[in-house]
Amino acid sequence: MKAQLFETLRSAEPVKELEVSIKRAVEKFGRLVRIMEFCGGHTHTIVKHGIDQLLEGYVKFVHGPGCPVCVLPMSRVDLAVELARKDDVILCTYGDVLRVPGSNRKSLLDLRAEGKDIRMLYSCLDAIKIALENPDKKVIFFAIGFETTTPQTAVLILKARDFGLKNLFVVSNHVITPAAIQHILNAPELRDYGRVQIDAFIGPGHVSTIIGTKPYEYFAEEFQKPVVISGFEPLDVMQAVYMIVKQLLERRACVENQYVRFVAREGNRKAQRLTAEVFELRKEFEWRGLGKIPYSALKINSKYADFDAEKHFEVQLPPPKEHPACICGKVIRGVAEPTDCKLFGNPCNPSNPLGSCMVSSEGACNAYYKYRRLS
């Protein structure tokens, strides 16, 4: 029964039917509808299944900054590289981070080729085993991600404390979704110049399993933009688009939840509790492309300071050097498309990423390269 459910979600038939309904509704609305999908997972679904092409002329998708690897600023990549250079350090992180180029195009992968001990983790809890097996080394987990990976890092730190580990540290780069959405809505590009008009948002699905749908209620209300939380199958996204256009037609702006199979209004309270136990808000944090955003990221709180790599290690970094022709920043802000970049495809591609947006499958450049190169 459940397997069948997922099959239905991936089938093409209902997508066709929805296409007709969406187009009819947009015609009634009277103009092109601009929707920002915040989350890179949605960008991937939209580009892979050609939903943007299917709805061309009716719905314009503006790709949002919801890709943790893409928004990691170069200064943080440089920090990871600098920490990994230390002789007594084993640096652990999630896979995609390894390939993000830092200043002078140096990535963790390059450093690993030079013989530094850098490990790719599937679960951050694997860092505990590594720390136990290497008592003479300092194991650093370079943590990145939105609310979907933060509680895991909290569990790691709590377990490290329970194990009494003295050689495990965490660099927190965890960022917060609502802060970024608010920043986008407040951006002068949107408010004053009308350059990237956004009529509505497709809200992140997996982030919302943790934080729930409540945090978006403020945006819908304050900025009068519909927000529909969506799943990641093509049918999910089509249904979310339909729900958005319906709201626009009926002059409503509220938070609706298409992804009820995994998202509850309150979210995952246990995960929220664990996050709150270990982390506190940073005054500000830099996002690639978006600049410094107030209260948009988390740091380890003083109770768990012993595990905070930023407190334990002294690192002096020169100012970061961006690749002069990479326009990731603009792609992340939604004001340029990947294909506007001179480097797109050649020389920048997934096996030789020159910017962060080409690295992970949630990055817009990566999705365009995989699914749009021939067209």
Next chain:
Amino acid sequence: MCLSVPSKVVEVREDNTAVVEAFGVKRVVSLDLLQEEVSVGDWVLVHVGFAIQKLQEEYALESLRLFEELLEEEDESSAL
């Protein structure tokens, strides 16, 4: 890395972990973030080695039903 995968629970272990299966691949995941109990046959959403949410099956089926109704409603209104 942000991809969460709906996976089926095939074994629940003593140490608050479970073996789950998705696309024919089996993995051990932590249940530390789950609010509810899970048992063999349940579906969970897995994210970087942790089950983060249990599938709300009634809601899932409900949403499919709603979706079908919605399409029917559309058809009727467009027939007018």
